[in-house]
Amino acid sequence: MSLSSxxxxxxxVTYEGKDRDxxxxxxxxxxxxxxxxxxxxxxxxxxxSFFFRSFLQNFGSETGILVRPQILPxxxxxxxxxxxxxxxxxxxxxxxxxxxxxxxxxxxIDFVGLSYKNxxxxxxxxxxxxxxxxxGLWGLLFNIGNINVQTAGEQREFEFYNVDDPxxxxxxxxxxxxxxxxxxxxxxx
Amino acid sequence: xxxxxxxxxxxxxxxxxxxxINQGITKFTEILFLFITLVYTLYAFxxxxxxxxxxxxxxxxxxxxxxxxxxxxxxxxxxILVIASLIII
Numbered sequence: 506m507s508l509s510s511x512x513x514x515x516x517x518v519t520y521e522g523k524d525r526d527x528x529x530x531x532x533x534x535x536x537x538x539x540x541x542x543x544x545x546x547x548x549x550x551x552x553x554s555f556f557f558r559s560f561l562q563n564f565g566s567e568t569g570i571l572v573r574p575q576i577l578p579x580x581x582x583x584x585x586x587x588x589x590x591x592x593x594x595x596x597x598x599x600x601x602x603x604x605x606x607x608x609x610x611x612x613x614i615d616f617v618g619l620s621y622k623n624x625x626x627x628x629x630x631x632x633x634x635x636x637x638x639x640x641g642l643w644g645l646l647f648n649i650g651n652i653n654v655q656t657a658g659e660q661r662e663f664e665f666y667n668v669d670d671p672x673x674x675x676x677x678x679x680x681x682x683x684x685x686x687x688x689x690x691x692x693x694x
Numbered sequence: 695x696x697x698x699x700x701x702x703x704x705x706x707x708x709x710x711x712x713x714x715i716n717q718g719i720t721k722f723t724e725i726l727f728l729f730i731t732l733v734y735t736l737y738a739f740x741x742x743x744x745x746x747x748x749x750x751x752x753x754x755x756x757x758x759x760x761x762x763x764x765x766x767x768x769x770x771x772x773x774i775l776v777i778a779s780l781i782i783i
Binding site: 515517518519520521570573575579582586587589590594600603605619624 | 720723724727730731737738740741743745750751753763767770771774777778781
Protein backbone atom coordinates (compact mmCIF):
# COMPACT_ATOMS: atom_id res chain seq x y z
CA MET A 506 0.00 0.00 0.00
CA SER A 507 1.49 3.26 -1.09
CA LEU A 508 1.68 5.77 1.74
CA SER A 509 1.96 8.69 -0.64
CA SER A 510 -1.07 10.57 -1.95
CA UNK A 511 0.05 9.99 -5.48
CA UNK A 512 0.29 6.51 -6.97
CA UNK A 513 1.68 6.59 -10.52
CA UNK A 514 0.83 3.76 -12.94
CA UNK A 515 -0.90 1.54 -10.39
CA UNK A 516 -0.71 -2.15 -11.30
CA UNK A 517 -3.82 -4.34 -11.53
CA VAL A 518 -6.17 -1.50 -10.67
CA THR A 519 -9.48 -1.17 -12.49
CA TYR A 520 -12.63 0.79 -11.94
CA GLU A 521 -16.24 0.23 -12.84
CA GLY A 522 -16.79 1.33 -16.43
CA LYS A 523 -13.13 1.28 -17.46
CA ASP A 524 -12.68 0.88 -21.22
CA ARG A 525 -10.46 -1.84 -22.63
CA ASP A 526 -8.07 0.59 -24.24
CA UNK A 527 -7.95 2.75 -21.16
CA UNK A 528 -5.12 2.69 -18.64
CA UNK A 529 -4.89 4.35 -15.26
CA UNK A 530 -2.02 6.80 -15.10
CA UNK A 531 -2.38 8.20 -11.57
CA UNK A 532 -4.43 7.56 -8.48
CA UNK A 533 -4.63 10.43 -6.02
CA UNK A 534 -5.60 9.78 -2.38
CA UNK A 535 -5.86 11.97 0.67
CA UNK A 536 -2.74 12.17 2.78
CA UNK A 537 -2.15 9.29 5.20
CA UNK A 538 -1.95 12.00 7.87
CA UNK A 539 -5.74 12.28 7.64
CA UNK A 540 -5.86 8.89 9.36
CA UNK A 541 -4.25 10.28 12.52
CA UNK A 542 -7.56 11.30 14.21
CA UNK A 543 -8.98 7.82 13.57
CA UNK A 544 -5.79 6.23 14.93
CA UNK A 545 -6.00 8.36 18.08
CA UNK A 546 -9.69 7.50 18.50
CA UNK A 547 -8.95 3.79 18.07
CA UNK A 548 -6.15 3.84 20.64
CA UNK A 549 -8.36 5.83 23.02
CA UNK A 550 -11.15 3.25 22.76
CA UNK A 551 -8.65 0.41 23.38
CA UNK A 552 -7.15 2.13 26.43
CA UNK A 553 -10.59 3.20 27.69
CA SER A 554 -11.84 -0.38 27.41
CA PHE A 555 -9.46 -1.45 30.20
CA PHE A 556 -10.58 1.39 32.45
CA PHE A 557 -14.22 0.71 31.63
CA ARG A 558 -13.83 -2.94 32.54
CA SER A 559 -12.22 -2.00 35.83
CA PHE A 560 -15.01 0.54 36.45
CA LEU A 561 -17.71 -2.06 35.81
CA GLN A 562 -15.90 -4.53 38.04
CA ASN A 563 -15.76 -2.13 40.96
CA PHE A 564 -18.98 -0.21 40.39
CA GLY A 565 -21.84 -1.11 42.66
CA SER A 566 -20.00 -3.68 44.73
CA GLU A 567 -22.07 -2.31 47.63
CA THR A 568 -25.13 -0.92 45.92
CA GLY A 569 -25.61 -3.54 43.24
CA ILE A 570 -23.74 -4.55 40.10
CA LEU A 571 -24.35 -3.15 36.61
CA VAL A 572 -23.39 -6.34 34.77
CA ARG A 573 -22.62 -9.84 35.95
CA PRO A 574 -18.90 -10.83 36.04
CA GLN A 575 -19.31 -13.26 33.14
CA ILE A 576 -20.42 -10.36 30.88
CA LEU A 577 -17.32 -8.25 31.63
CA PRO A 578 -14.92 -9.95 29.16
CA UNK A 579 -17.62 -9.62 26.47
CA UNK A 580 -18.00 -5.88 27.10
CA UNK A 581 -14.22 -5.56 26.89
CA UNK A 582 -14.05 -7.58 23.67
CA UNK A 583 -16.92 -5.55 22.23
CA UNK A 584 -14.98 -2.32 22.81
CA UNK A 585 -11.92 -3.83 21.11
CA UNK A 586 -14.14 -4.84 18.16
CA UNK A 587 -15.56 -1.32 18.09
CA UNK A 588 -12.03 0.12 17.94
CA UNK A 589 -11.18 -2.25 15.10
CA UNK A 590 -14.39 -1.28 13.27
CA UNK A 591 -13.74 2.44 13.68
CA UNK A 592 -10.25 2.07 12.25
CA UNK A 593 -11.33 -0.22 9.42
CA UNK A 594 -14.07 2.21 8.41
CA UNK A 595 -11.63 5.13 8.33
CA UNK A 596 -9.06 3.09 6.43
CA UNK A 597 -11.65 2.07 3.82
CA UNK A 598 -12.77 5.66 3.38
CA UNK A 599 -9.18 6.78 2.97
CA UNK A 600 -8.28 4.03 0.53
CA UNK A 601 -11.35 4.16 -1.70
CA UNK A 602 -11.98 7.92 -1.89
CA UNK A 603 -9.74 8.63 -4.85
CA UNK A 604 -9.21 10.78 -7.85
CA UNK A 605 -8.38 8.56 -10.82
CA UNK A 606 -6.54 9.95 -13.79
CA UNK A 607 -6.58 7.69 -16.82
CA UNK A 608 -5.42 8.29 -20.38
CA UNK A 609 -9.02 9.20 -21.25
CA UNK A 610 -10.86 10.40 -18.18
CA UNK A 611 -10.64 11.94 -14.80
CA UNK A 612 -12.82 10.32 -12.11
CA UNK A 613 -13.70 11.43 -8.63
CA ILE A 614 -14.84 8.50 -6.48
CA ASP A 615 -16.44 9.43 -3.16
CA PHE A 616 -17.79 7.20 -0.44
CA VAL A 617 -19.30 8.80 2.60
CA GLY A 618 -20.53 6.67 5.49
CA LEU A 619 -22.13 3.38 4.56
CA SER A 620 -24.79 4.56 2.21
CA TYR A 621 -23.41 7.30 0.00
CA LYS A 622 -21.46 6.72 -3.18
CA ASN A 623 -20.71 9.37 -5.74
CA UNK A 624 -18.68 8.85 -8.90
CA UNK A 625 -18.11 11.79 -11.24
CA UNK A 626 -16.16 11.62 -14.44
CA UNK A 627 -15.19 13.77 -17.36
CA UNK A 628 -12.83 13.41 -20.27
CA UNK A 629 -9.31 14.77 -19.91
CA UNK A 630 -9.97 17.17 -22.79
CA UNK A 631 -12.61 18.87 -20.66
CA UNK A 632 -10.16 19.75 -17.91
CA UNK A 633 -9.79 23.50 -18.02
CA UNK A 634 -8.28 24.72 -14.83
CA UNK A 635 -6.56 23.04 -11.91
CA UNK A 636 -6.15 24.85 -8.60
CA UNK A 637 -4.37 23.82 -5.43
CA UNK A 638 -5.02 25.32 -2.02
CA UNK A 639 -3.06 24.94 1.19
CA UNK A 640 -4.70 26.36 4.26
CA GLY A 641 -4.81 25.90 8.01
CA LEU A 642 -2.20 24.83 10.50
CA TRP A 643 -2.23 21.18 9.44
CA GLY A 644 -1.93 22.17 5.79
CA LEU A 645 1.06 24.39 6.41
CA LEU A 646 2.74 21.94 8.77
CA PHE A 647 2.42 18.87 6.57
CA ASN A 648 2.05 20.49 3.14
CA ILE A 649 -1.46 19.13 2.70
CA GLY A 650 -4.11 20.85 0.65
CA ASN A 651 -7.05 20.61 -1.70
CA ILE A 652 -7.16 20.19 -5.45
CA ASN A 653 -9.91 21.74 -7.51
CA VAL A 654 -10.30 20.68 -11.12
CA GLN A 655 -12.61 22.83 -13.22
CA THR A 656 -14.04 21.32 -16.35
CA ALA A 657 -15.96 22.53 -19.36
CA GLY A 658 -18.60 19.87 -19.06
CA GLU A 659 -21.79 19.84 -17.05
CA GLN A 660 -19.90 18.51 -14.06
CA ARG A 661 -18.14 21.79 -13.51
CA GLU A 662 -15.61 20.93 -10.89
CA PHE A 663 -13.96 18.09 -9.05
CA GLU A 664 -12.77 18.76 -5.56
CA PHE A 665 -10.32 16.60 -3.77
CA TYR A 666 -9.30 17.21 -0.20
CA ASN A 667 -6.18 16.80 1.95
CA VAL A 668 -3.71 15.76 -0.70
CA ASP A 669 0.02 15.54 0.02
CA ASP A 670 2.03 18.16 -1.85
CA PRO A 671 -0.98 19.68 -3.68
CA UNK A 672 1.20 21.92 -5.88
CA UNK A 673 2.92 18.86 -7.35
CA UNK A 674 -0.40 17.09 -7.94
CA UNK A 675 -1.90 20.22 -9.52
CA UNK A 676 1.09 20.59 -11.81
CA UNK A 677 0.93 16.95 -12.75
CA UNK A 678 -2.78 16.99 -13.62
CA UNK A 679 -2.48 20.25 -15.55
CA UNK A 680 0.56 19.03 -17.52
CA UNK A 681 -1.10 15.72 -18.23
CA UNK A 682 -4.30 17.39 -19.47
CA UNK A 683 -2.26 19.73 -21.67
CA UNK A 684 -0.34 16.77 -23.09
CA UNK A 685 -3.54 14.91 -23.93
CA UNK A 686 -5.09 17.99 -25.53
CA UNK A 687 -1.98 18.46 -27.68
CA UNK A 688 -2.09 14.87 -28.85
CA UNK A 689 -5.77 15.21 -29.65
CA UNK A 690 -7.74 12.00 -29.73
CA UNK A 691 -4.74 9.72 -29.90
CA UNK A 692 -4.59 9.53 -26.11
CA UNK A 693 -1.77 9.11 -23.68
CA UNK A 694 0.69 6.25 -23.93
CA UNK B 695 -39.12 -7.35 71.77
CA UNK B 696 -42.13 -6.75 69.61
CA UNK B 697 -40.64 -3.44 68.33
CA UNK B 698 -37.32 -5.16 67.46
CA UNK B 699 -39.18 -7.91 65.61
CA UNK B 700 -41.13 -5.26 63.63
CA UNK B 701 -37.88 -3.41 62.74
CA UNK B 702 -36.28 -6.62 61.53
CA UNK B 703 -39.28 -7.38 59.39
CA UNK B 704 -39.18 -3.85 57.92
CA UNK B 705 -35.41 -4.15 57.23
CA UNK B 706 -35.91 -7.45 55.54
CA UNK B 707 -38.60 -5.96 53.33
CA UNK B 708 -36.31 -3.07 52.39
CA UNK B 709 -33.49 -5.53 51.55
CA UNK B 710 -35.79 -7.57 49.33
CA UNK B 711 -36.88 -4.39 47.53
CA UNK B 712 -33.19 -3.37 47.11
CA UNK B 713 -32.27 -6.78 45.70
CA UNK B 714 -35.16 -6.57 43.22
CA ILE B 715 -34.16 -3.06 42.11
CA ASN B 716 -30.49 -4.10 41.76
CA GLN B 717 -31.43 -7.17 39.75
CA GLY B 718 -33.62 -4.94 37.58
CA ILE B 719 -30.72 -2.54 36.96
CA THR B 720 -28.38 -5.44 36.10
CA LYS B 721 -30.94 -6.92 33.72
CA PHE B 722 -31.55 -3.52 32.12
CA THR B 723 -27.83 -2.83 31.47
CA GLU B 724 -27.31 -6.33 30.13
CA ILE B 725 -30.27 -6.08 27.75
CA LEU B 726 -29.02 -2.63 26.70
CA PHE B 727 -25.61 -4.19 25.97
CA LEU B 728 -27.30 -6.94 23.97
CA PHE B 729 -29.23 -4.34 21.96
CA ILE B 730 -26.02 -2.36 21.27
CA THR B 731 -24.23 -5.52 20.07
CA LEU B 732 -27.20 -6.31 17.82
CA VAL B 733 -27.04 -2.85 16.24
CA TYR B 734 -23.27 -3.17 15.92
CA THR B 735 -23.61 -6.54 14.17
CA LEU B 736 -25.93 -4.91 11.64
CA TYR B 737 -23.30 -2.21 11.13
CA ALA B 738 -20.61 -4.89 10.61
CA PHE B 739 -22.85 -6.58 8.06
CA UNK B 740 -23.39 -3.26 6.24
CA UNK B 741 -19.62 -2.70 6.28
CA UNK B 742 -19.14 -6.00 4.41
CA UNK B 743 -21.68 -4.84 1.81
CA UNK B 744 -19.89 -1.51 1.60
CA UNK B 745 -16.52 -3.18 1.04
CA UNK B 746 -18.05 -5.24 -1.77
CA UNK B 747 -19.42 -2.07 -3.35
CA UNK B 748 -16.10 -0.25 -2.94
CA UNK B 749 -14.21 -3.15 -4.50
CA UNK B 750 -16.66 -3.19 -7.38
CA UNK B 751 -16.19 0.53 -8.03
CA UNK B 752 -12.42 0.48 -7.60
CA UNK B 753 -10.74 -2.89 -7.78
CA UNK B 754 -7.17 -3.02 -6.52
CA UNK B 755 -4.77 -5.80 -5.47
CA UNK B 756 -5.65 -4.93 -1.84
CA UNK B 757 -9.36 -5.67 -2.35
CA UNK B 758 -9.05 -9.15 -0.84
CA UNK B 759 -7.30 -7.79 2.26
CA UNK B 760 -10.13 -5.36 3.00
CA UNK B 761 -12.71 -8.06 2.38
CA UNK B 762 -10.87 -10.32 4.84
CA UNK B 763 -10.67 -7.64 7.54
CA UNK B 764 -14.35 -6.78 7.12
CA UNK B 765 -15.21 -10.47 7.45
CA UNK B 766 -13.06 -10.82 10.60
CA UNK B 767 -14.86 -7.77 12.00
CA UNK B 768 -18.25 -9.32 11.26
CA UNK B 769 -17.22 -12.63 12.84
CA UNK B 770 -16.08 -10.76 15.98
CA UNK B 771 -19.39 -8.85 16.19
CA UNK B 772 -21.52 -11.97 15.61
CA UNK B 773 -19.52 -13.94 18.19
CA ILE B 774 -20.13 -11.27 20.83
CA LEU B 775 -23.84 -11.15 19.96
CA VAL B 776 -24.25 -14.93 20.15
CA ILE B 777 -22.31 -15.37 23.40
CA ALA B 778 -24.04 -12.37 24.99
CA SER B 779 -27.44 -13.76 23.95
CA LEU B 780 -26.60 -17.15 25.46
CA ILE B 781 -25.54 -15.61 28.77
CA ILE B 782 -28.16 -12.88 29.11
CA ILE B 783 -31.33 -14.49 27.74
